[in-house]
Amino acid sequence: xNGPLNGVRILDLTTMVxxxxxxxxxxxxxADVIKIESPRGDHMRHVGSMRKGMSASFLSCNxxxxxxxxxxxxxxxxxxxxxxxxxxxxLVQNFxxxxxxxxxxxxxxxxxxxxxxxxxxxxxxxETGPYSGQRVYDPVIQALCGLADVQTDHATGQPRMVRTxxxxxxxxxxxxxxxxxxxxxxxxxxxxxxxxxxxxxTMVAYLWPxxxxxxxxxxxxxxxxxxxxxxxxxxxxxDGYITAGAVSDSEWQGMCRALDREDxxxxxxxxxxxxxxKNRPARRDIVGEEMERRPSGEILARLDREDVPCAPVLTRWxxxxxAQIAANGTIEIHEDDLLGKVRQPRxxxxxxxxxxxxxxxxxxLGADNAAILAELGYSExxxxxxxxxxxxxxxxxxxxx
Amino acid sequence: xNGPLNGVRILDLTTMVxxxxxxxxxxxxxADVIKIESPRGDHMRHVGSMRKGMSASFLSCNxxxxxxxxxxxxxxxxxxxxxxxxxxxxLVQNFxxxxxxxxxxxxxxxxxxxxxxxxxxxxxxxETGPYSGQRVYDPVIQALCGLADVQTDHATGQPRMVRTxxxxxxxxxxxxxxxxxxxxxxxxxxxxxxxxxxxxxTMVAYLWPxxxxxxxxxxxxxxxxxxxxxxxxxxxxxDGYITAGAVSDSEWQGMCRALDREDxxxxxxxxxxxxxxKNRPARRDIVGEEMERRPSGEILARLDREDVPCAPVLTRWxxxxxAQIAANGTIEIHEDDLLGKVRQPRxxxxxxxxxxxxxxxxxxLGADNAAILAELGYSExxxxxxxxxxxxxxxxxxxxx
Numbered sequence: 001x002n003g004p005l006n007g008v009r010i011l012d013l014t015t016m017v018x019x020x021x022x023x024x025x026x027x028x029x030x031a032d033v034i035k036i037e038s039p040r041g042d043h044m045r046h047v048g049s050m051r052k053g054m055s056a057s058f059l060s061c062n063x064x065x066x067x068x069x070x071x072x073x074x075x076x077x078x079x080x081x082x083x084x085x086x087x088x089x090x091l092v093q094n095f096x097x098x099x100x101x102x103x104x105x106x107x108x109x110x111x112x113x114x115x116x117x118x119x120x121x122x123x124x125x126x127e128t129g130p131y132s133g134q135r136v137y138d139p140v141i142q143a144l145c146g147l148a149d150v151q152t153d154h155a156t157g158q159p160r161m162v163r164t165x166x167x168x169x170x171x172x173x174x175x176x177x178x179x180x181x182x183x184x185x186x187x188x189x190x191x192x193x194x195x196x197x198x199x200x201x202t203m204v205a206y207l208w209p210x211x212x213x214x215x216x217x218x219x220x221x222x223x224x225x226x227x228x229x230x231x232x233x234x235x236x237x238x239d240g241y242i243t244a245g246a247v248s249d250s251e252w253q254g255m256c257r258a259l260d261r262e263d264x265x266x267x268x269x270x271x272x273x274x275x276x277x278k279n280r281p282a283r284r285d286i287v288g289e290e291m292e293r294r295p296s297g298e299i300l301a302r303l304d305r306e307d308v309p310c311a312p313v314l315t316r317w318x319x320x321x322x323a324q325i326a327a328n329g330t331i332e333i334h335e336d337d338l339l340g341k342v343r344q345p346r347x348x349x350x351x352x353x354x355x356x357x358x359x360x361x362x363x364x365l366g367a368d369n370a371a372i373l374a375e376l377g378y379s380e381x382x383x384x385x386x387x388x389x390x391x392x393x394x395x396x397x398x399x400x401x
Numbered sequence: 402x403n404g405p406l407n408g409v410r411i412l413d414l415t416t417m418v419x420x421x422x423x424x425x426x427x428x429x430x431x432a433d434v435i436k437i438e439s440p441r442g443d444h445m446r447h448v449g450s451m452r453k454g455m456s457a458s459f460l461s462c463n464x465x466x467x468x469x470x471x472x473x474x475x476x477x478x479x480x481x482x483x484x485x486x487x488x489x490x491x492l493v494q495n496f497x498x499x500x501x502x503x504x505x506x507x508x509x510x511x512x513x514x515x516x517x518x519x520x521x522x523x524x525x526x527x528e529t530g531p532y533s534g535q536r537v538y539d540p541v542i543q544a545l546c547g548l549a550d551v552q553t554d555h556a557t558g559q560p561r562m563v564r565t566x567x568x569x570x571x572x573x574x575x576x577x578x579x580x581x582x583x584x585x586x587x588x589x590x591x592x593x594x595x596x597x598x599x600x601x602x603t604m605v606a607y608l609w610p611x612x613x614x615x616x617x618x619x620x621x622x623x624x625x626x627x628x629x630x631x632x633x634x635x636x637x638x639x640d641g642y643i644t645a646g647a648v649s650d651s652e653w654q655g656m657c658r659a660l661d662r663e664d665x666x667x668x669x670x671x672x673x674x675x676x677x678x679k680n681r682p683a684r685r686d687i688v689g690e691e692m693e694r695r696p697s698g699e700i701l702a703r704l705d706r707e708d709v710p711c712a713p714v715l716t717r718w719x720x721x722x723x724a725q726i727a728a729n730g731t732i733e734i735h736e737d738d739l740l741g742k743v744r745q746p747r748x749x750x751x752x753x754x755x756x757x758x759x760x761x762x763x764x765x766l767g768a769d770n771a772a773i774l775a776e777l778g779y780s781e782x783x784x785x786x787x788x789x790x791x792x793x794x795x796x797x798x799x800x801x802x
Contacts (some may be wrong), residue, residue, distance in 0.1 A: 021610050029582050049615050049623050056617035060610040067408060071454060130526035130727025135710050139634045142715040143644040144725065148715075150565050154797040159635050159642050159714045162563055164551050164612040168746045170571065173607070177578035178750035181430050184581055185405035185755050193754035201749040204720065206574070209422050210744045211565040212717050214450050216457035218734060218742035222450050224717040233540045234549060234560050241560050243544040309536050312558045313544040316551075316613050316625040317603065324545065327530025330602045341619035345609045348602040349579035354586050368579035377701040 003030025011088040019059040019094040021172035027064035039393030053398025063360035069366030086113040094122040116192040126198040141167035145203035235291040244310035254306030259290040366394025403433025412489040418619040420495040421462040428465035436775040440794030454799025465760035470767030485515040495523040518715035527599040542568035548603035635693040655707030660691040671691035767795025
């Protein structure tokens with residue numbers, strides 16, 4: 001292990017995405033993340049495309065971790081997790097409020113075992129309030145936080161969801177940040193603490209700076225729907241789709257030249273930034289028509305020469321061959337003895353002294369049972385007995401898919 | 402100041418959103434963030450709704466900071482920033498690659514002044530590669546990273562943008578996490594480092610775990626567009642819009658009862674999770690029709706009684722009065738002598754020992770010039786001279802807007 005969080009041990013009791021993706025970021029940064037799973041395993045193990053019994057979705061949220069799978073409802077299972085908690089710097093859980101206490105791993109219990117632990121509770125809605133007991137699905141948060149409102153269809157007035165799980169993933173990144181901040185504070189003061197993070201709060205804070213800021217001035221609010229990214233900046237070309245933006249005067253002039261429409265430079269409707277904003281629909285129509293007459297490659301080259309920000313709209317397949325993504329090494333291919341060639345994004349932030357990296361692919365269920373228990377002082381015989389008694393669980397590579 | 406990052410000093414040379422929102426999170430967590438601005442100030446000061454010359458957008462990306470506004474192109478201005486750099490734990494900049502070196506504040510120069518500094522470079526595309534020199538606009542990243550592809554309109558095949566700046570804001574949270582991790586590493590080793598973070602890389606890593614993970618298996622990829630959140634989960638009711646999701650058997654049964662459609666429990670098309678997934682369009686039509694016949698409040702209460710996850714789709718105005726958001730204290734009202742009542746979201750993560758909070762509203766341009774220079778040892782006379790010579794700049798409250 002290396003990375004900025006080298007030496008940190010995290011007990012990860014989370015499932016699905018918001019928790020696992022948070023601890024994966026920390027694992028890529030060098031933390032020893034031990035994923036505690038029930039004998040059935042994280043639900044994500046069972047969804048999405050599979051290779052040798054490993055789910056791509058699970059792998060993409062749980063790489064660089066170790067797995068300990070055991071029945072926490074059995075006293076021997078709970079005892080093992082408690083022993084492990086005594087060795088951990090951080091414990092993260094995203095059960096519904098109240099569940100972790102009923103499992104016998106509430107903050108009080110754990111802090112007695114490890115007084116300076118950073119205890120982290122991720123929830124959908126918060127600990128109290130009308131929704132707090134509800135199961136959380138990402139779209140429910142999109143509905144409540146204003147994101148579906150941001151996406152309202154202008155023509156029909158119907159709110160719409162973003163078709164990827166923005167609240168889950170944003171909460172993951174925010175949780176990783178908060179955990180790291182608490183570790184920093186502990187390094188200064190020696191004290192751990194409890195971090196509580198709700199997806200709903202995360203999303204309101206995330207949307208606010210741009211999408212909700214017009215509600216800042218109490219008593220003189222303006223409608224957040226006005227002035228937001230309204231017209232879609234995607235243009236259809238003769239052979240695909242591109243995006244291009246001409247905000248400044250010089251960018252607009254460059255766009256006119258790139259499209260062989262120098263005549264528009266004289267057009268009063270587009271003479272200033274203010275006029276262009278006012279006449280956006282007309283401008284979009286004219287520019288769109290010109291775009292449709294040329295192939296993407298030609299327009300992009302012309303816009304580029306004129307210093308107008310532009311890019312092709314890439315499908316996700318096309319990401320794999322994009323020259324910028326290749327130059328950045330954004331997507332890596334890992335060669336695994338069992339799984340073969342596996343694509344993963346590298347950790348986005350590059351640390352020049354303590355590089356973060358994909359430390360390992362994701363573990364099969366219970367892959368590290370024996371190693372972790374041995375580290376805790378369990379003998380081989382004891383581990384064997386726990387396994388026979390069905391306290392420990394695990395699976396391995398499947399051959400059929 | 403309090404918060405987990407108490408005692409950390411951050412020199413913030415960033416503008417717009419991705420950098421400023423990152424350092425704002427750290428400022429809310431107790432870091433002393435000094436925003437260095439040109440005499441004209443961050444562009445965000447000039448956009449969006451205003452009160453007394455303060456922009457709501459600027460305030461919402463720059464609260465809890467101090468402002469030092471000076472002409473860095475003048476030797477005396479540069480000298481002051483270098484003196485300040487010698488006192489800083491972190492320097493963050495998001496200029497285009499190469500610019501910070503031309504300004505005389507490249508890593509080599511700064512590290513000589515402060516050997517253990519965490520130096521942070523946020524870019525749109527990375528330091529090299531075909532797009533690296535381009536000005537970055539959020540939609541360009543949405544186009545390149547696959548987000549516009551995720552949003553493709555099924556009917557027309559046209560990619561679409563999300564109408565809020567997801568790449569800017571996600572990069573902000575990821576940058577805040579990376580900076581905090583480097584501070585943690587420095588607390589362990591005494592060494593600073595250089596963090597480089599590209600918006601494009603951030604977004605590929607962010608989208609991957611769910612929206613791109615089907616490209617994980619090299620040689621047996623499946624189309625990422627299949628199996629993603631397809632049908633929009635927003636239902637129109639008699640008087641508004643709600644979301645509701647029935648994934649498990651018990652949730653589906655609950656939904657049938659809530660809609661007085663027990664007959665559907667016998668319907669083979671919906672008998673299992675697999676069948677329901679296959680017959681999603683038909684299911685959506687039937688459920689949608691029932692929803693339209695009832696007001697939101699009635700349906701939500703019925704779904705809630707049946708333990709079916711559901712919520713109203715809130716407009717951003719409605720966030721202000723929502724009972725869950727009120728219970729969480731997600732949105733705070735700050736009373737300011739000058740600006741009056743000001744709404745801001747509280748920092749999402751709640752730390753029970755070192756609480757993060759809105760430490761102050763955002764500063765006017767150069768509001769802290771004198772205080773910061775005095776801390777560096779400048780005399781009152783020297784500060785006066787720099788001000789007279791036009792090296793320092795500043796403004797204050799406007800009376801007209």
